[in-house]
Amino acid sequence: ERVRARFGGLMHSAAYFGVLAISVIYLLAGPELGWRGMFFVGGLPALAVFLIRRSTPEPERWQEETSGRQERSFWQPVVEVLSPPYRARTVGNLLLLVVCVIGLWAGSTYVPTAITALSQEAGYSHAATVRLASLSSMTVAAFTILGCFAVPRLAARMGRRGALASLFALMIVGIVGAYGWAYPHHSIALLFTFLPLLGLGGASFAVFTIWLPEQYPTRMRATAFAFTTTFSRWVAAGGTFLIGYGIHATGSLTLPLTLTAAVFVIGMLLVRLAPETRSTTLPT
Structure with a gap:
């Protein structure tokens, strides 16, 4: 428990180490590999699932719940996360994650x-x-990794809500600067100056790696985490179609992508939908 939040931020950075690695591969051999070769390389990490299953121990708290799990139905945890007193926070977390996914x-x-x-x-x-x-993807990924490293300290100092709102603010500035200013001015150099902000703001997901487990007891924690982080992508997919349609209709990235900054403004107003859990331990 003493280091859980700190290592939660470090663990979440692994996804962006993957983005950084694949960007380097694309930089060095992208034209030679082509999209099929890159697609194959992207599938190789799936082999790590076998190593994880064999080498990663189950949490003690989870093992202690073995008898209780056998007595409950498979769907009971899903019903619980969507029932009082957890329903409101589940919906709130879902909406906040939709904001994060659209931003990503x-x-x-x-x-x-x-x-x-x-x-x-x-x-x-x-x-x-x-x-x-490739360099643009590497820049964003590198700063997202730095953001993930910083999130545990930021969340401890500002609270979970404050940390998330701050990262949303960075995304607003980064999106407006990159797509509302640099892109319509056809300036590659200016666009690159806003990529660090997009990268740091993209670490907002790391807040949930720390925050979501603190909101649910052991019996439903994994279900709540999986439900909100996965279902949010289905909801956000609708926004992605709208962005694509906007790009097609306007013939430019500028307006549709700049308008996504408004989603983060809404997100900053929604952070109170989830409870502040700073200085609390995982509920049993």
Whole structure:
């Protein structure tokens, strides 16, 4: 318990170490591998599942609940997270995660697309365009890793709500700067100056790695975590379709992606939907 929050932030950074690694591979051998080769490389980490299953011990608290799990139905934890007194916080966490996912897909995922478009407009070669796109992804991933390292301290000092709201604010500035200012001015250098903010703001997911477990008891903790982090992606997919439609309708990334900053403004207003759990231990 003493180091849980700190290592939660470190653990979440692993996803972005993966983004950083694949960006390096794309930088060094992207044109040679092609999309099929990159797709194959991206699937290799799935083999780690076998190592994890064999080497990672189950938590003691989970083992202590063995008899209770056998007496409950498979769906009972799902029913519990959607019933009082946990329903309100589950819905709140779900909405906050929808904000995070839309921000990830809009703010970070479109960065290589924006860089590629600007590079092609500037007349760069295909190889140079690939390098710049890779460097943009690497920059965002590197700063997200730094953000994940900083989240535990930020959450301890400002609280879980304050930390999340601060990262949402960084995303607002980064999105407006990158897509509302740099991109329409056709400036690759200016766009790169806002990528660190998008990266740091993208560490908002690490807040939930610490925060969600603190809101639910052992018997439903994994279910609540899986439900909110997974179902939020289904909900946010609708926003992604709207962004795609907006890009198609306007013929530019500028307006649709800049408007996603409004989602984070709403998110800053919604942080009180989930309880503040700073200085608390995991509920049993």
